[in-house]
Amino acid sequence: QLQISSPEHKVFGTPDVDEPVSDTCCSGCGAMLHCTAIEAPGYLPSEKYKALLQEGNLAKATCQRCHLLTHHHKALNLQVSRDQYKAVVQQIRPHRALVLLIVDLLDLPDSIVPDLPEAGGDQQARGRPRQQDRPAARRLARLPAADQAAARPVLAKTGYGIENLITSLQRSWKYKGDVYLVGSANAGKSTLFNTLLESDYCKSKASDVIHKATISPWPGTTLNLLKFPIINPTPHRMFKRQERLAEASRQTESELSQEELRRLRHFSKQGYLVGRIGRTFRSNSGSRPGVFEFDPDSLAFGGNEDEETTTGPSKAPVEFTHNELKDAHWLYDTPGIMKEKDILSLLNDQEVRSVVPTHAxxxxxxxxxxxxxxxxxxxxxxxxxxxxxxxxxxxxxxxxxxxxxxxxxxxxxxxxxxxxxxxxxxxxxxxxxxxxxxxxxxxxxxxxxxxxxxxxxxxxxxxxxxxxxxxxxxxxxxxxxxxxxxxxxxxxxxxxxxxxxxxxxxxxxxxxxxxxxKPQGLLDTGLSAKGQIDREASWQQSWL
Known part of the structure; x- marks a missing residue:
């Protein structure tokens, strides 16, 4: 079981055991919202819970645990069994889906889920050999040179490699079904989820509608499935996206905003691999008054034909229509699968913050x-x-x-x-x-x-x-x-x-x-595949 301890944190409000559990998920961790028991995932004080329920705003709320993790860096005591985590991940089984396995490089091979084929479904388990029998570190260390070039690092925190990941997903998987981020607890799934939410991989309006996942150094932060709708990579969208990436790769430092320049220099000085993530398609909710703008996302063939453009900023909350989502495919952030043996399970919240790296x-x-x-x-x-x-x-x-x-x-x-x-x-x-x-x-x-x-x-x-x-x-x-x-x-x-x-x-x-x-930082500027491989080869030489 997962049990996270922390110093006593004063919690205001009281539970109400007679109030029914809602059918609404916390927008931060995915747990069902309720006010019945403080120690159960998804808890809100009854005073806050009932007020949000009456106002109709419960769908946008985060539970008390997510609030404390995000704003106070406090982790409440929770107990969630390994079987409960596994039951959530097994929801993938009946669907045609792409599973992206996220691993923690600090804990290979133990951060590779040992029974992932079985969790993903019988068809997947029969269709692929069981590579878990071969040590993960050996497979990584002895990849041929060509495969090492293809297996480029992805750092959601700094954006490095994210644009290449999006391009690869849109070309290989296209729009065949849903995508699931799966992996052990604390491997970085929610950070990647939040990064992709602000990218070309999701529908243009999604970041205005969907709350970011709660991220923290504590294992087991995500407790249920979180999701956002994937954009359909039509030929028009792919063309416009490549135009934007090509233009970004030609930008010099003098053409970047001061905020972007400070970010890139900050990460590069620390030896990070740094990337820039842009948006080709944006929702029109922030249009300037009196200026008529088209949303390229809605003009592409097979896109959101029913989406309307506006002539000014809308004061109403941004929401998806039924037609926008009826045939949508989704990217899911799943709960972390708890490792049987992990040093983090023995530490309190202050110690976890010291052990889990926050810098390169x-x-x-x-x-x-x-x-x-x-x-x-x-x-x-x-x-x-x-x-x-x-x-x-x-x-x-x-x-x-x-x-x-x-x-x-x-x-x-x-x-x-x-x-x-x-x-x-x-x-x-x-x-x-x-x-x-x-x-x-x-x-x-x-x-x-x-x-x-x-x-x-x-x-x-x-x-x-x-x-x-x-x-x-x-x-x-x-x-x-x-x-x-x-x-x-x-x-x-x-x-x-x-x-x-x-x-x-x-x-x-x-x-x-x-x-x-310290190794030198490396900036991913949206280069061509060959240019990116050359840059990464020089970085690998500086390390190895």
Whole structure:
């Protein structure tokens, strides 16, 4: 079960157990709205619930949990079983649909849903071989060069690769049926949903009608299906879209707005892959007074023939008509499927905010001799037991999680003294917090070095990230990894980014640490496929 804890947050209003549950979903998480029980998903205080119901505005409301997540960064205690999540996702089974699997790169292969073919339907399960039997990291790491160029990264937060994703969907899937975003909890489905809502992939009016999904670092934020109507990619629309992308690719920095320029520079300085997402088709609700404008979305063949244009801004709420939606296909955001073992399930809300990255991750590399230990917060401890030479440990985790190096003989006392305090950072709350945090359980791994420039394996720390271990070629290395049993820490071979040790600066004098070296940001400007591949190849070289 999912159970999210948080410090006590004062909640105003009272429940009313006699008021029937509505048939209206929360526009933020998809749960049915009600006022009967505070601990149940979709709860609103009865005073607010009844007022919205009487005013006829319940359909646009968000539940108390979404409000606290969005505005106060507080997560109320909820319990939702894995079977409940699975039951929602299995609504896909009877439909002809495209399933987009969203994975968390910090937690491969565990963020790949193991029983996705069965959840998607019997026909899908019979029609495709079970690739889950082949390790996900191995498949990703050993893709042919041509496939690596095709498997470009998509970052919904910065917009990188989104325009290419839209073009690919419109060319390959077209308008054959619905599209579902599926994946493990906290993989980024709702962020992608919100980004596509503001893009050419949805009907032009959708962003004015549909509330954005609630996003937060807590697993299980989305509790039911959220959706928006997909635009029909007719030849006219595709042509107009390509015209806009071509024009955008020719724009120079001087032609961008100050707000857009600040955004691009902000993300690029942090080493992000950055993209620009535009709208070819817009609803006419914001037309200037006295100016008659056509909506290109409604003029395309097969579009919204019944949609009207206006000569000025409308004060009435924007709504879809029956004719606009009667034959529509939809993109759905689904609840995250809870992983059986995940470090986030052991953390409170403040600790989750520290562990889940909010900025681009810059690897931190340390060199250790045998009989030394490395702490990743108080969440994990890696002991370097045996080896002929020093090894490099590259930590890929949030910068808010401290890394501490010590000798093996001092490791136990360091943990006892500093776990829950500033030195190790997470968990936080002192000795009282550590009394309820599970004990660290050791497991031993052996690996063989592959040389100074190539990691031998990754120590995978669940959703918190991983530590890549680089050793001298042929050297037999013995490690002991300590972590909570429920977190599911493991060894990943081959490593996800084998040459990540190259992303280190100069050695810090009298220290085991190297200066971090940020990669350059990369801007996706809507280039042609070949131009985009060339840019990404140069970025990959800077990393690998």
């Amino acid at each position: 991750i810059v690897p931190r590399t340390f060199v250790l001799k045998p009989s030394m230990s490395l702490f990743v917060g108080a969440l994990a401890r890696i002991d370097f037991l045996e080896g002929n030479k020093s090894c490099w440990f590259s930590v890929v985790a949030s910068s808010h999680v401290p890394v501490h190096i010590t000798s093996l003989e001092k490791a136990d006392s360091i943990y006892e003294k500093h776990a829950g305090h500033i030195l190790l950072g997470v968990p936080m709350g002192g000795s009282e917090r550590m009394k309820e945090f599970p004990a660290l359980v050791p497991q031993e791994f052996r690996l063989e070095g592959r040389g100074y420039l190539e990691a031998a394996a990754d120590i995978k720390l669940s959703s918190a990230g991983w530590v890549a271990v680089t050793a001298v070629e042929g050297d037999q290395v013995s490690l002991r990894v300590h972590g909570p049993e429920a977190a599911g820490f493991s060894l990943r071979t081959p490593p996800l980014l084998p040459h990540i040790v190259s992303l280190k600066g100069e050695r810090i004098r009298k220290s085991a640490a190297y200066k971090p070296m």
